[in-house]
Amino acid sequence: MNNAGIDLTGAFIDMPMSDIQRMVQLNAITVAELTRQALPGMIARGGGHVLQISSMAGTGTFPGIAVYAATKSFVTHMTAGIRLEMKGLPIGLTVVETGLITPTDMADSVLSYPPTRASFKRFALLLPDTDVHKLAAKTVRAVEKNTRTVRMPARAFLFPMLTNLPRRMAEILLTGVPRRTDS
Numbered sequence: 001m002n003n004a005g006i007d008l009t010g011a012f013i014d015m016p017m018s019d020i021q022r023m024v025q026l027n028a029i030t031v032a033e034l035t036r037q038a039l040p041g042m043i044a045r046g047g048g049h050v051l052q053i054s055s056m057a058g059t060g061t062f063p064g065i066a067v068y069a070a071t072k073s074f075v076t077h078m079t080a081g082i083r084l085e086m087k088g089l090p091i092g093l094t095v096v097e098t099g100l101i102t103p104t105d106m107a108d109s110v111l112s113y114p115p116t117r118a119s120f121k122r123f124a125l126l127l128p129d130t131d132v133h134k135l136a137a138k139t140v141r142a143v144e145k146n147t148r149t150v151r152m153p154a155r156a157f158l159f160p161m162l163t164n165l166p167r168r169m170a171e172i173l174l175t176g177v178p179r180r181t182d183s
Helices: 017-044 066-086 104-112 115-124 132-145 157-175
Strands: 048-053 091-098 150-151
Touching: 017 048, 017 066, 017 091, 048 066, 048 132, 066 091, 091 132, 104 115, 132 150
Parallel strands: 048 091, 091 150
Antiparallel strands: none
16 A cells, blocks of 8 residues: 655745655655555566555645645556556556545645635535545455545545546557557
């Protein structure tokens, strides 16, 4: 399970490059490297499952979380590409995209920036806090059934559905195209 992530909320224009680099390094590059290192062993053992923790922010962002949202979009889209490469192999990949989970240090950070707090307040009916117990149960079932994605809250389905539509269309168009040169 890749649950690496940090959010340093604030206006992009005011954000020090060191904060941007820190988020990109942990949220994107570290997740990519850990995934890259895990896959060969899974293939050698004849199976495995990669669980990536992403965010609804990767499909629809708010002011103050531009870099965080971009890194979570990276995780979601990278995993979709890897899934295409692993097609036909006994390797499962599931992405978990959640809304805000409170109380957490990350939620406190996100809500400390007034424009982000106002955005979450506006979206409160669509994006209620994520129930961690329901999320855990749904995630376990998703891994057991090799489900592509877990999204909570479920009522926010429209954001990722519209964002993922072009990728799903590409997957359909790529039916029959070799995924890897060694398979």
